[in-house]
Amino acid sequence: MRFSLTSQTSSDGVTEQSFILGEIPGVLFTPEGATGPRPLILLGHGGGQHKKAPGVLAGAYRFVTEGGFAVAAIDAPHHGDRPKNERFLRLAGGMRTRMAAGEDPTELVAAMHDLLAGQAVADWQAVLTAVQELDHVGTGPVGYHGVSMGCGLGVPLLAAEPRVRAAVLGLLGVHGLAETAARLTVPVLFLLQWDDTRVPREHALALFDALGSTEKTLHANPGDHGGVPAFETDEALRFFARHLA
Amino acid sequence: MRFSLTSQTSSDGVTEQSFILGEIPGVLFTPEGATGPRPLILLGHGGGQHKKAPGVLAGAYRFVTEGGFAVAAIDAPHHGDRPKNERFLRLAGGMRTRMAAGEDPTELVAAMHDLLAGQAVADWQAVLTAVQELDHVGTGPVGYHGVSMGCGLGVPLLAAEPRVRAAVLGLLGVHGLAETAARLTVPVLFLLQWDDTRVPREHALALFDALGSTEKTLHANPGDHGGVPAFETDEALRFFARHLA
Numbered sequence: 207m208r209f210s211l212t213s214q215t216s217s218d219g220v221t222e223q224s225f226i227l228g229e230i231p232g233v234l235f236t237p238e239g240a241t242g243p244r245p246l247i248l249l250g251h252g253g254g255q256h257k258k259a260p261g262v263l264a265g266a267y268r269f270v271t272e273g274g275f276a277v278a279a280i281d282a283p284h285h286g287d288r289p290k291n292e293r294f295l296r297l298a299g300g301m302r303t304r305m306a307a308g309e310d311p312t313e314l315v316a317a318m319h320d321l322l323a324g325q326a327v328a329d330w331q332a333v334l335t336a337v338q339e340l341d342h343v344g345t346g347p348v349g350y351h352g353v354s355m356g357c358g359l360g361v362p363l364l365a366a367e368p369r370v371r372a373a374v375l376g377l378l379g380v381h382g383l384a385e386t387a388a389r390l391t392v393p394v395l396f397l398l399q400w401d402d403t404r405v406p407r408e409h410a411l412a413l414f415d416a417l418g419s420t421e422k423t424l425h426a427n428p429g430d431h432g433g434v435p436a437f438e439t440d441e442a443l444r445f446f447a448r449h450l451a
Numbered sequence: 452m453r454f455s456l457t458s459q460t461s462s463d464g465v466t467e468q469s470f471i472l473g474e475i476p477g478v479l480f481t482p483e484g485a486t487g488p489r490p491l492i493l494l495g496h497g498g499g500q501h502k503k504a505p506g507v508l509a510g511a512y513r514f515v516t517e518g519g520f521a522v523a524a525i526d527a528p529h530h531g532d533r534p535k536n537e538r539f540l541r542l543a544g545g546m547r548t549r550m551a552a553g554e555d556p557t558e559l560v561a562a563m564h565d566l567l568a569g570q571a572v573a574d575w576q577a578v579l580t581a582v583q584e585l586d587h588v589g590t591g592p593v594g595y596h597g598v599s600m601g602c603g604l605g606v607p608l609l610a611a612e613p614r615v616r617a618a619v620l621g622l623l624g625v626h627g628l629a630e631t632a633a634r635l636t637v638p639v640l641f642l643l644q645w646d647d648t649r650v651p652r653e654h655a656l657a658l659f660d661a662l663g664s665t666e667k668t669l670h671a672n673p674g675d676h677g678g679v680p681a682f683e684t685d686e687a688l689r690f691f692a693r694h695l696a
Contacts, residue, residue: 411656
């Protein structure tokens with residue numbers, strides 16, 4: 207696959223390099239002026255979001271400036287600048303309708319992640335190989351950060367990809383993931399929102415329970431799906447610093 | 452109540468001052484050569500332990516040397532150097548018998564904490580007043596750290612004592628504590644061991660759920676009752692630094 211850098215900007219000590227790898231649009235965040243290898247974090251966005259959604263940017267900037275990491279974010283299949291097919295649009299519409307009606311979207315969420323996972327895993331594997339060939343990334347240790355849909359696509363990635371050595375996951379239930387989660391072996395920090403109206407508490411606890419990793423920590427906080435406290439970004443930074451040092 | 456310092460030693464940058472307050476034996480840990488006020492952590496030990504049990508000492512030394520805190524530890528009623536009455540000995544024997552037989556000790560644990568709580572709360576309140584009169588402690592912010600029995604006695608302390616502003620609790624179920632826990636308002640870091648053979652997981656999750664505090668975080672890790680990972684001491688240090696600064 208052809209890797210092309212399409213634009214580059216720097217601000218607040220962070221260099222953002224937009225790239226296209228084959229058909230995958232992505233952004234690489236590194237410390238401004240960085241040279242030589244460094245740990246890399248693959249940052250997976252949530253459902254309906256994209257590679258430069260506010261939450262992705264905020265996380266990427268903190269991981270780069272406070273941890274010295276390189277961070278790669280890509281548009282998930284059918285997200286951001288990528289084409290959407292009819293099956294995706296039908297599923298996404300069904301999820302929106304259910305959630306608006308206050309109904310449990312668990313089945314459709316799992317079907318959506320199932321639709322995207324095969325391509326998403328292949329995308330991340332190709333992106334990982336490509337960005338590690340860059341001088342200012344190199345073949346250092348690799349982590350993955352993804353919650354909600356980022357967790358639904360991250361669990362199969364972690365099961366398939368031995369180069370990823372630690373992961374922050376969460377905000378998702380066990381539906382459709384139990385067997386894949388049981389194959390994980392890397393340290394996991396798992397985030398759970400205690401009052402999540404999209405993910406029943408018991409389903410999320412069951413996904414944490416299903417993780418095969420011997421080192422795994424659950425962090426649960428009050429609040430709904432989108433209300434993860436800011437201090438959990440500090441926790442993620444320290445988690446990656448500990449495991450990717 | 453009469454406060455008497457009975458001995459003083461220093462090592463590794465920590466000064467240990469043993470004291471007796473009325474009938475309460477305790478130890479105050481402060482940075483060697485400390486002067487002036489500093490945040491204070493009240494450190495409650497687990498069942499069958501005492502003010503200088505290895506886990507208490509290890510925590511106290513880290514809180515003092517890495518956080519600059521003062522730490523007070525006391526023998527709980529019927530523990531350490533304090534006299535034990537017949538009712539206590541009968542309950543403790545019953546708990547040991549049940550646990551050795553692999554039976555659920557929940558009812559007896561709750562009865563034990565109920566027996567001790569009234570005295571324990573009064574003890575901590577008196578100790579807090581007394582040590583804050585010392586020049587190298589002063590009336591700074593106060594935290595409480597106690598898991599297992601230290602949680603069972605800490606929840607009623609926190610409900611009764613507005614001077615305590617943040618707490619690390621956990622390793623205990625909801626039995627007998629739901630109403631008291633609901634009255635808590637301070638930030639809580641709650642530790643849970645996912646494979647705790649003494650505290651059923653659902654009971655511990657229910658105690659976290661019952662806490663009235665708007666800021667509360669659950670940290671769950673694999674392993675049995677005594678297997679809290681060492682990195683949770685780092686977490687406790689940062690939690691207290693954030694809330695007692």
